[in-house]
Each structure stands twice: as C-alpha cells, then as structure tokens.
Amino acid sequence: MTASPAAPPAEAAPDVASPFDAAAVAAGVRAAQRALGAAPGARRTAVLRALEEILEERAAEILEANQLDLDEAERTGLEKPLLKRLKLDADKLEVLRDGVRQLAEVPDPVGVMKRHTQLDDGLVLRQVQSPLGVLLIIFESRPEAVIQIGALALRAGDGVILKGGAEATASNRVLVGCLRDALARCELPSDAVAGVEGREAVAALLDQEAHIDLVIPRGSGSLVRHIQSSTRIPVLGHAEGVCHLYLDGSADPAMAAKLAVDGKCDYPAACNATETVLVDRAFLPHFPAVAEALRDAGVELRCDPESQAAAPFTAAVDKIDWRTEYGDLIAGVAVVDGLDGAIEHIHRYGSGHTEAIVADDAHVAEAFLARVDSASVFHNASTRFADGFRYGLGAEVGISTGRIHARGPVGIDGLLTTRWLLTGTGQGAGDYGPGKRAFQHLTLPTSGADAGD
C-alpha cells in the first residue's frame, strides 16, 4: 500500500496534525476507500444503518458542538441568514437521519452491469459500475452537508475528504466523527472519510491529483471559480447560473407572466432562478403585462431601450451586463428577433445552466429544445425545475455546467465510474485474426439489476 497515516481511534474527531501532509492523508483515504469499495454492497448498507443509529445516539453531542459554533458566530457577528444555515436542531437531525435511511434502502449501485458482451465462447466481457474513488468536497456554512454528502459517498463506495466552513468547525468535527465511527462499527477502515480544516490544507489537497479523483465545491460562484483555477483535478459544479426565459411571439401571455414570476421570485438566490427575460419582438405588445406582474412581485427590471419603451413604467438602465447572475429580485430584459436572436443571446451570454421557452408553436419549441446547448432546456416550465430532487434523482451532488462526466443536476451516478471485467478460459489475443478465430460480439442481457438506466 502507499503510505498511509496511522489511523486515529474511529470515535475521535479526525486529527489534523501539523504540518499537514496532504499526500499522506489523500493516499490514506485512497487505501481505505479501496477496501470500502470492494466490500459487498450489504456492508455499505450496514454502514449507513450504523450511521443512522449513531446520529441518534450522539444527537446531544452534535447539538452541543453546534451551539459552540453558534456562540462563536454570534460573537463575531455572522450575518442572520448564515446563522440560520449554521444552526442544527432536533428537526434538522431527524431529516438527516431520514435521508440516511433512504440511502440505506437504495439498491447498491456498485457492480451494476452497464454492458454485457460475449466476445467468444468462454470469453465474456462485463462493464460494471464501480466507485469513482476519492472525492474532495469543499462546502460552506451548512454542517448537514457533511452527512448528506458523506452518506452519498459511502453508498457509492467512495472515499471522501470533507472541508467545511470555518464557522462550523465544531459541528463538522463531530459529524465527520459519526461517519468514521459508522465505518469502524462495520469493520471497515474509518480512514475512508477524512475531515480537514484550513485553506492551506485545501490548497495542498488540490495538488494531489494522483490520489483525488474529483473535487466538488459547493458554495458561491467565486469559491467555485477559485477552485477551478487552482487544480488539475476534475471539478464538478457550476460557477454561475445565468438562466434565460425566452417569451416567443406564440407564447400565451398569462403563462409567460406566471413563468417569469416563478422563475425569478420562487427563490431568487438559487442558481436556477431566471436572470434574463428575452422578449421576441413579436411578443412585445404583451410584454407590459409580464412586466407589471414582475413589478407587482417586487422585481426590479433592467430593460434594454426597446423593452423599456414598451413598458415605460420600468426604469431605463444605461448599460446592462448580460452575464450577471443577480441572485436577487432583479432581472434583465432584452428584445430579440425570434428564436434565432434568443439562441444567439443565450449562447453568447449564458452559463449553459438552464434555459426555458414559453411558446404555443410546437415547431419553435422543438427547435429551441434541439438547438439550445445548455445542461437543461425547458418548454413551458419554470427554470426553477432544474434540480436533482425535482428530476427524481434522489439526493443531489450538485448541478454541473460542464459537459464531461455529468451535466445538469447530478445524483449518485456522478459519484460512480465503470470497470471492464473480462472472464476467459485461457484465450490470447494471438488466437484471433485472419485465418484464426473471429470475435462474436454477442450482446447479452444486463439483467434486471440495471433498472432505470
């Protein structure tokens, strides 16, 4: 095995020794992960059941640690919304335990066959789902993320290094300890989960491409951009969600108003909130009613001259940066020339996250769905639906605007890879070729285990 740090007692909070040896920590997680990933699925299920129990047994300890974080946060004047996100209580713990229980009931994804081919008599190839390996998760504020992501990683057979926000240090330590304890209780190496603290640790880990397979930053766009520009390890996530709603000339005006208001106001800070409304010149006569509905919902519209002229009660704005993610009750409005103009604007200024069209003309809607090059593309539905829970993926790892590996809302599939397993009876490659044996390449069933994919 590659160098592995001495395992601390499973029940203790992970001991981040100084100086931090990122290579040793990451290699230790890799070695432990290989044992976790190669164990039978029932063992990983047992770990999740143990985790659910431990969260109950150690509830008082978790809330005490969280109170320490809250006291410190109030002392240092953390903002109200962040305080709310930091706080754990009995209800939140109950929701966490529910989530862990649900994951324990999910069929084990490791070993599920994706492809099954008989290459020749007695030479059979299987492509099987396998744990991705070692994940580095960097998140802010909400300590629940430790358990939500940690449990997902355990279900996938992945090792995970968790770096939470400094304001949740005490809470995170106890929660990481719960994950490690659950592994130890099932006689699996607790080092498959590690907690780390401090920016220096993250910086050092971002260089460990030999031992870390995927980085998932969950937080602000600036956090994600910083991570993306600091590592050669693949990064799953999105820095921006500049989502567009295009109101086609054939749009039903009432639906247009409803979806504009829902897209902007349902949760303005979300990455899938609508930032820009694109108005087909042919829809312009109906635009004032949409603008009124948005105004009545408290939205400040930043209109280009043509849309401002059509709805004079909106403020004229000198210069609009169409790449802005407002994350607030503000939306940009641009008039475009039909579908081509809308798509040109989206491809030029968008972030590839989610775009929607409101249209009654089925041909226009179909062309929009075929041509828009974004992770999620909707017809007559709010951009706010771009979400793993709403898509029915179960727990969500994040939303990716990248095209590699996973795109859009990412469920547990994003934490898996595949391996190719070939079972022979002594065949060599030299047995095949002109005048020798020929490959059969018979497709065999992948069995019912591969349901839903």
Place this chain on the structure above:
Amino acid sequence: MTASPAAPPAEAAPDVASPFDAAAVAAGVRAAQRALGAAPGARRTAVLRALEEILEERAAEILEANQLDLDEAERTGLEKPLLKRLKLDADKLEVLRDGVRQLAEVPDPVGVMKRHTQLDDGLVLRQVQSPLGVLLIIFESRPEAVIQIGALALRAGDGVILKGGAEATASNRVLVGCLRDALARCELPSDAVAGVEGREAVAALLDQEAHIDLVIPRGSGSLVRHIQSSTRIPVLGHAEGVCHLYLDGSADPAMAAKLAVDGKCDYPAACNATETVLVDRAFLPHFPAVAEALRDAGVELRCDPESQAAAPFTAAVDKIDWRTEYGDLIAGVAVVDGLDGAIEHIHRYGSGHTEAIVADDAHVAEAFLARVDSASVFHNASTRFADGFRYGLGAEVGISTGRIHARGPVGIDGLLTTRWLLTGTGQGAGDYGPGKRAFQHLTLPTSGADAGD
C-alpha cells in the same frame, strides 16, 4: 454568435493565418459545431456518405500529398517504422472508406433517450444524448487518424480541431480538406472541422477552455504527460500502460505460460502489453516453465532475487523500476504473497490500465475482479484484449486510465454528453410543495432506441 473567423472555401486546405488566433478558431468551431449537432441525424449520415465519396474522388490528390510527406521524411531520415506508419496507399484508403461507411450505417447517437420521467401530469423530463461539443485531437504520424477521428466526431455531432504530426503536414491538409468539403456538400458549416499546425498553435489552444471541451492526445506517454500538465481542459487518454499478469498458486501452468507469452509478445509496443509478471510464491515451482516459454519467445526477463533463484537461467538484475513500461520484449518478474501481495503491488506501481489473473480457484479470481482498481481486470485472458475493437465498441477514441467521463477503451460514447429536456404546460416550481401538488416521478420507457446501453 461569438467571434467566428471568415470561413475559407470549403475545398481549400484550412488556412492557418499568422498570427494564430486560437480563441477565434476555437469559437468558430464551436459556432459551426452547434449547427452540426442540432441538425437531424440524417444530415450527419449524409455528411459521412459524402466523405466516403470524396475520399474516392480525391484519392490521387491524397496519395500525391502523402508522397510529398514521404519524400521529405526520407530526406530527413525518418525511422523505418515511422515511415511505414506515414505511408498511405490504395489499400489503406479502402480501409478508411470502409470505416466511414460503417459509421454512416450506425444509428445516430444524438437524441437517444437515457432517462424518461413523468414529473407530473403534463410535465415530462427526458435525458437525451447530445454532442459533447468541441474536441482537440493531437496525434502523431499516422495520417489516417484525421479521417478515423474526424468521422467519429461528425457521427457524434462534435466539432473537432485536428493537430497531426509535422511529418504528415501535406497529407493531413488534404484529409482535413476532405472532411470540410463533406460538411459543405451537405450545407453544413465546414468550420466544424479545423486543422492546425505547429506547437505554438497547440499551446494557445490548450488555453481555450471556454471553447474546447475535451483534449484527446494520441501518441507517446511523454506527449500525453506534456498535454496533461499544460491545460485545464479535461484530457482523455493514458500516459502509461504498466499492465500486470498475476500467476496465482491455483493457476494452470500451461495457461500461465501461454498468457504470459501472448501478453508480452503479441505486440510488445502496445499499451495493453504485459510489463510485469507477478508470481504467487505458491506458483514458484511452476515458474521455470513459464520463464522458459518467455525466453524461447525472445523475452528478456528482469527477475527479483527470488524468481531469479527459481529460474537460474534468467539474468540477475540489480534494481528493477516496477513502474517501467518497457514497450519491448522485456518483462519484470516479482514474487508476491498470494492475492493480497499481488493487489498491493498493482495498486502501488500500476497505471490503472489493465491487469489479469491466471487462476483455477474461482474465489480467488472473483476477489481479484472485485478488488483490483483498474480500468480493465481480466481472469484467464491476456491483457492484450483491452481494446475498443476487441470489446465490440466499434471505432476506438482511445483508452482512458482516468475515472472521470470514460474509463478503459472508449468508443463513440466518450464523444457524447447528455442534456435534460423538460416539456411542461405552464408549471412553476411554486405549484409544488406541502399542501400543493406533489411530484409523481413515474419512470417512462426510453423506447427501443436505447438498445445495448
């Protein structure tokens, strides 16, 4: 649209203007790719049929250009094996046309449904295969790669920037011209394919992460390592293939000898050739026969002291670097303690490419397949089977030792991503929640189009 360079006449060789504007070239490919990718599948099939015709029409021109390259290569003293790889002839062109014709007959992969879910009445989600986007392919020597990879990219709806070896400049220019001509003949923008020349162009393109989605280097390990360390764009491929053959105590000695010889000798320069033979201490009495078979096949064995003592006719070697890819008729031999020792050696020194076990004990074989963390893991078969054609994947993009996006031999699937398409009837996210509508998440059939996956 983002800035797009003026399109040169489709039939001309791509004009690489000086100074090279990498952003403009890559953005131009992106814009053209979006038109190609959004076109109906029949249009991409027509492009492939046009390409097949053009390769026939322009055969003399292709061979003339190739002769220029060959003359220059002889003048500069290019090595014999490279000369052979550089040379095109009527037979090689026929094979190329066959490959293009086969791709024209493959069902179009774009739009194939991977998931189909009814979220609610009148709110239906589809996850559909989509072109990955823009590929940068860097390859050496063999000009056929232009057509092989170019045609695969066209089938997937991808744009492609091709950078071949300097020694094939004239051949590559004509072949890139054929691809561009095929697009133009079908009224699609020829800029979806671009040819570039020179190291400076590659260096500049490796910075274009906004416009290039995947880099595929095909060539030496040093080329791949150089690319991997020079870009933040995802790189698909492998720098090394340090493949292991483990001879378990339960192995059939004759099979062990056969698979060692086939793994090493069938094509010693291949990435899937066996580099290290791991001998279970319990198999040691049978090792001399294996060593003799390898010696008789012309293989130089570099044995550790224990294996050397068992087969004294092998040379003693002072120090063995177990991470070496010999690429020649040389193999390392190490004695290990059973399965655990073999797996420890593989995880410590291997490149994650392909490993094989020879064993009659089914439990040991199963454990090897479950525990070895490599892209391909074989039982009683030669490591040489790790190959897209042998796996039945059709044309091969490359072999990936990464875990993200694609692992092992990669077929056309590696050139695709997915998009999520949601068709609604005016739903907003605010319509759902406690006391409001609930999601149904009904799994719908993905139809027969999704066969074999």
